[in-house]
Amino acid sequence: MSEPIKVGDLVMIVRTCCEFPLTEGVRMGLPWRVDVMANLKRSRCPKCGFTDSGSYAGSKDIVRPNWNCAPLEWLKKIDPPKLEQDERHDEKITA
Numbered sequence: 001m002s003e004p005i006k007v008g009d010l011v012m013i014v015r016t017c018c019e020f021p022l023t024e025g026v027r028m029g030l031p032w033r034v035d036v037m038a039n040l041k042r043s044r045c046p047k048c049g050f051t052d053s054g055s056y057a058g059s060k061d062i063v064r065p066n067w068n069c070a071p072l073e074w075l076k077k078i079d080p081p082k083l084e085q086d087e088r089h090d091e092k093i094t095a
Contacts, residue, residue, distance in 0.1 A: 005057050005077050009034045014076040017050030026070070031078055035059045038069065 005011055012031045016022060034057045042054040058069030 003077075005034060005037070005072060005075060007034050007037055009057075010078040010080055011057060011075045012078060013070050013074050015074050017045045017052075017074075018048035020045055020047035032059045036069075 010031055010033055013026060013028045016026060016028065022028070036058045038056045038058060040054055040056055042051055044051045052071035052073060055072045056069040057072060057075060060068065
C-alpha cells in the first residue's frame, strides 16, 4: 500500500461520486500539488447522496473557486518522475 497523501505530494482526481462534481467544474486527470490537508465537516452530494470522509486535500491553484479541494477518496498520488540527476552514474574521468 502506498503512503498517505500529504502536503507537497502530486495528486490527481481519478474518480468522483457521480457526474454532479463534473458539471460543477471538477476536472479529472489534472495533476496538482497538495498545498493543504484539512479535516472538514463531512459533506453529502446533492445528486447521488455520497457522503465523504471529511478528509480533504487542497490546492490554491486547482479547478475553480468552488472546488479548490477534493475528498481523499477521489485522489490518486502520483510519483514524481525520476530525474537524470537522481540516478547514480559511475563514470571515469580521463584527462
